[in-house]
Amino acid sequence: MIKKDNTHSINDRKSPGIRPAFNRFQRIDMLVRSFVPMLFSIFMILFLSIPFDIPGRNELLPAIIVSSVYFWSIYRPKSMPAIGVFFLGLLIDLLNFTPPGIVILILLIVYGIGVTQRFRLVKYNFLVIWLIFTFAATGVFVLQWILISAFSLKIVPYYSFLFEIIFAIGIYPLLSVLFTWAHQTIANPAKV
């Protein structure tokens, strides 16, 4: 990438040339930037458990985390590694006193869809990605409902997962605007 003054940007690995090695602060900066998606997700998990007047708080959390995992698994899986997704799920499970493992499983499924299909998905426009997310979210939340019903040996109320699905579908465009901005600015390790 050539800047206006005909020099290369410092961390532009694609263009040929010799450039100085990164110093320590640039490394720390890059590290922090690459952790932004994970930090955002962890912060949301903690923030949404604070008893504030946020309507539908309990249904909002899985919707936001699933959207976040899906977006970053497509656009920068290095910032949302599989092991990180596993621990996000574990954190939600441990904090929320649900039968453990279910949230881990549904996050990994969404992550798997994003990561394996990412090269195909990025070619499509936003609406198609959103549509696929809609199907994925519906699938995993229904799966979550089935698993929780199975583990607690009774049919748990179904309107909760309807809310989850509606929130997830509704919040994905908003979050993807935010994430796209972050992807190019604060969460971009190449922008030191």
Next chain:
Amino acid sequence: MIPLSIHVKQGLAKLVLPFLFVMACLVMLIGQAQPKLVEAMRLKVTDFLAPGYALIEEPFNFIYNFAHSFKDLQNLSSDNKKLKEENIQLRRWYHVAMGLSEENMKLKNQLHWIPDPKLSFVTTRVVADVSGVYHKAILVVLGEDHAVSPGQVALDGFGLIGRVTEVGNRSARILLINDDSSRIPIRLSNSHAQAIMAGDNSLYPRLIFYPEDKHPIEGEKVVTEGQGDTLPAGIPIGYVHYLKKGQPVVIPYLPLDHLRIVRIVDYGNKEVTPPDAPGRIMPSNKKVRQGPVASPTMLEHNE
């Protein structure tokens, strides 16, 4: 780090996701097979995070209060007027209450009434709403040397909100009365009927199993029934409201989703012991506890 060839590295990278899937299933199995282990881990995590919640909460509390103070400023004069009128009313009620309590004491003296045992309670702050999508619970923060144990009763300023289910070193979890698994025997104050209050994850627990000939009356008070030796009798909960015909619910005095301060009261009752085998319930031979309400301040507001 073991030196690996690029091919092996790529192969391993492909195996990470399937391996994690297997791990997730393993976690699910462990959760079912060893609930104690998972419980212990949970309490470690919540104990660790309990002070951290306050840290996240504080800046937002500040903004929240700031915004609210603006609203208060706008309604200053009308609020003031309302408060003054209310104050006159309350002063009148204060004298009535003082008279009644004196009379009550005199009557009790004449009857040689055995005084209710003094209750010990702790007041704690709700730090987190740990409700998931499919259950309702809150997390409270406690001091290091607390005496809270599972099975104790949690009350807000007005009445019952739930029971303590798990206790860690610095935190405790309270399962709320609107949780899907909550079933509490209650008594209706006016129709004197008994019923069961069943949570269904919505804000208002439903009333079920009330007598056919005594339907709950709209607006009447709901208090606990000391049946089954699980809860003391007479703790106020809320009032009856019909969402639609034939569907009575209990509306708690304070909304269950905005709890900030709760009291955990030790009534001396032990936790319910589960029966030895599923389906076989031993009849309890302990006496049903009839007695104290939560505390003098939350005595039923008698008409």
